[in-house]
Amino acid sequence: MLDFLDFSILDALDIVLVAVLLYYVYKLLKGTVAINIFIGIALIVLIWKITEALQMKMLSGLLGALLSLGAIAVLIVFQPEVRKFLLMLGSTNFANKRNFLKQLKFLKTEIHTNMDVETVVKTCETMAKTKTGALIVLERTNNLDFVKSSGDHMNAEVNKPILESIFYKNSPLHDGAIIIKENFIVATRIVLPLSNKNIPSRFGLRHRAAIGITEKTDALCLVVSEETGKISYINDGEFVLFKSNAELIEMITYDLN
Numbered sequence: 001m002l003d004f005l006d007f008s009i010l011d012a013l014d015i016v017l018v019a020v021l022l023y024y025v026y027k028l029l030k031g032t033v034a035i036n037i038f039i040g041i042a043l044i045v046l047i048w049k050i051t052e053a054l055q056m057k058m059l060s061g062l063l064g065a066l067l068s069l070g071a072i073a074v075l076i077v078f079q080p081e082v083r084k085f086l087l088m089l090g091s092t093n094f095a096n097k098r099n100f101l102k103q104l105k106f107l108k109t110e111i112h113t114n115m116d117v118e119t120v121v122k123t124c125e126t127m128a129k130t131k132t133g134a135l136i137v138l139e140r141t142n143n144l145d146f147v148k149s150s151g152d153h154m155n156a157e158v159n160k161p162i163l164e165s166i167f168y169k170n171s172p173l174h175d176g177a178i179i180i181k182e183n184f185i186v187a188t189r190i191v192l193p194l195s196n197k198n199i200p201s202r203f204g205l206r207h208r209a210a211i212g213i214t215e216k217t218d219a220l221c222l223v224v225s226e227e228t229g230k231i232s233y234i235n236d237g238e239f240v241l242f243k244s245n246a247e248l249i250e251m252i253t254y255d256l257n
Contacts, residue, residue, distance in 0.1 A: 121245055150190055
């Protein structure tokens with residue numbers, strides 16, 4: 001009856017690899033609504049394997065059929081996460097192995113950035129007072145080369161005068177988005193993919209573009225509305241509420257790391 005407990009070194013390696021895979025999937029989904037669905041699926045798989053090991057044929061067969069039929073449903077539920085992962089693979093330069101591993105987050109449990117978040121937020125605050133429209137993309141682990149090519153290359157360290165001059169209404173660079181990586185503005189006049197999500201009509205193309213890029217990648221976005229002068233923070237395709245600019249700085253710093 002305990003024959004199923006006999007396993008080889010390959011079986012032990014199989015268990016370790018599955019455990020590592022589940023750990024990183026959990027980290028990817030942690031803090032999202034999808035984590036509850038993931039835990040539910042994991043419990044069903046665990047019960048299924050236990051019933052298989054105990055040779056409970058009827059229950060194990062029922063659970064197995066349920067999981068096989070639910071594969072398509074799982075892909076639909078986790079569509080944003082799957083899309084981000086595939087987009088990351090497609091936009092990764094495989095010639096640079098170190099960069100590829102960094103994007104998968106397998107080398108580090110945390111990615112620390114030296115981005116001057118305070119300067120970025122305070123510049124947005126200044127532009128908000130004059131109702132100067134702005135769209136700022138903060139790159140994290142996903143490579144954004146697929147959108148950088150739509151604009152102009154730049155390699156300027158982040159500071160308040162440069163940010164204000166880029167988004168000045170008479171500047172040739174003010175249209176489109178800018179991308180900040182680490183603490184450098186790496187591209188300007190970027191054209192971002194627009195989201196198909198239904199959002200209130202008071203939000204314009206800047207907000208729709210910010211939602212679009214954060215749906216497809218793990219980037220963060222700051223938007224300054226040209227109509228209202230309000231600052232919006234967008235992460236994972238959703239508006240993130242904040243009470244003050246100090247709180248916003250803390251939230252972005254936390255999300256970047």
